[in-house]
Amino acid sequence: MNDLIGRVLSFEKQVFPNQSALFAKLVNDGQSPKALMISCADSRVVPEQIMQAGPGDLFVCRNAGNIVPPFSNHNGGVSSTVEYAVMALGVRDIIVCGHSDCGAMKALMNPEGLERMPNVAAWLRHSNAAASVVNECYPHMEDAERVRTAALENIVAQIAHLRTHPSVASAIARGQMTLHGWFVDIREGAILALDGVSGRFATVRDDRPLPVAVPAGQRLANGIELLEAAE
Ligand code: ZN
Numbered sequence: 001m002n003d004l005i006g007r008v009l010s011f012e013k014q015v016f017p018n019q020s021a022l023f024a025k026l027v028n029d030g031q032s033p034k035a036l037m038i039s040c041a042d043s044r045v046v047p048e049q050i051m052q053a054g055p056g057d058l059f060v061c062r063n064a065g066n067i068v069p070p071f072s073n074h075n076g077g078v079s080s081t082v083e084y085a086v087m088a089l090g091v092r093d094i095i096v097c098g099h100s101d102c103g104a105m106k107a108l109m110n111p112e113g114l115e116r117m118p119n120v121a122a123w124l125r126h127s128n129a130a131a132s133v134v135n136e137c138y139p140h141m142e143d144a145e146r147v148r149t150a151a152l153e154n155i156v157a158q159i160a161h162l163r164t165h166p167s168v169a170s171a172i173a174r175g176q177m178t179l180h181g182w183f184v185d186i187r188e189g190a191i192l193a194l195d196g197v198s199g200r201f202a203t204v205r206d207d208r209p210l211p212v213a214v215p216a217g218q219r220l221a222n223g224i225e226l227l228e229a230a231e
Contacts, residue, residue, distance in 0.1 A: 022054070022055060022056070023055060026055060026056045031056050031059075031089065032056070032089065033057060033058050033059040033085075033089060033091060034058070034091075034092075035051075035057075035059070035091060035092075035093040035094065035095060036060075036061065036081070036082065036085040036086075036091045036093070036094045036095070037059070037060050037061070037094075037095045037097055038061045038062075038066055038068055038078065038082075038094065038095065038096050038097065038158070039060065039061075039062045039097040040062065040063070040064065040065060040066040040098060040099055040102055041062045041064050042099060042102060042103065044099070044101075044186050045099045045184055047062070047097065048060070050097070050184060050191065059081075059089060061077075061078055061081040061082070063078060063123075064120060064124075065098075065102070065104030065108070065124060065126075065127055065154065066096055066097055066104075066154070066158060067104075067123065067126045067127060067154075067158055067161075068082065068096065068126075068158045068161045068162050069126050069161065070126075070161045070164045071161075071164040071165045071166065079165065082094070082162065082165055082168065083165065083167050086167040086168060086171055086177070087167050092171070092176055092177055092178065092216070093177070093178050093179075093180060094162060094168065094177070094178075094179050095180040095181075096155050096162065096179070096182070096213075097155075097182045097183075098154055098155045098181075098183050098184070099151065099183060099184040099185070099186055100148060100151065100184070100185045100187060101147075101186060101187070102147065102151050104120075104124060105147045105148075105151045105154060106147050107120060108127050108128075108130070108131050108150055109131060109134065109147055109150050111124070126161070127150075127154045127157060129153075129157045130150050130153035130156070131150060131153075133153045134146055134149050134150045134153055151183060152183055152192075152194075152201055155181040155183060155194060156181065156194065156199075156213075159179050159181050159196075159213045163179070172216060172217070172219075173217075173218075173219050175216045175217035176216060177216055178212050178214065178215055178216045179196075179212070179213045179214035180194070180210075180212055180213055181193065181194030181196075181201075181213040182194070182204075183201055190203055190204075191204045192204070193210055193212070194211060194212075194213045195211035196211075196212060196213040196214050196215070
C-alpha cells in the first residue's frame, strides 16, 4: 500500500482517540464553522494548516483555480456549498484563497496546453476576466509574473462572482458577511490579503488591521436610504 494511503490507519488508532471528546461535542451539537474557505485544490495549499483550524472550525470548498461561478440557474457544487454555508450554517466570513505557482492560472494564461482537458478549459472560462485584464493591461510582463498577476486578478474576479449569489449579497447588505481575498505565496510562506478599497494586496501582519475585500454592511446602492428619506 502506498505510504500516504496507509496513514489512514493511524487516524483510527491515534488521531481520533486523541480528539474523541471534540468529535463527540461536534456530533451532539452539530457543526458551526467560523468561516468558509474557497481554495485552490493544489496539494501545497492546505486551508486547515493556513488557518490553524481543527475539526469543526472551517467549511472548505476546493477546486482548480479557487473559482466561484457566478450565480445562475445551473446547479453546481461551489454554488450549492456557498448557499449551504451561508443559509444553513450562518457563516459570516468567506475567504477566496489563491496562491503562487498555480497550475490553473498557468493554464489560464497559456491555454494551448488544454486541448486534451476540455473540462478544465471550460471551468477556467470563469477566470476569463482575470486573463483579459492581465493580457490587456500588462502586455510586457514575463510569464511567471503574468501568472502571479493572473492569480491576484482571479481572486478579485471570484470575489465579484460571490456577490452575484443572493445569499451572499443579502448577508453583506445586512452587515452579516465579510468577504476576504487571500493569496498564499507558497515559496515565502506569506499571506497577502486584498484591500477592497485600494485594490491592493498587502501582507497580513499582526500590527495592523486585516485588509478585507468587501466589509460587512457595504451596500452598493446606498442612495436608496436618501431616496426614502426624501419621500
Ligand atoms: Zn492552484
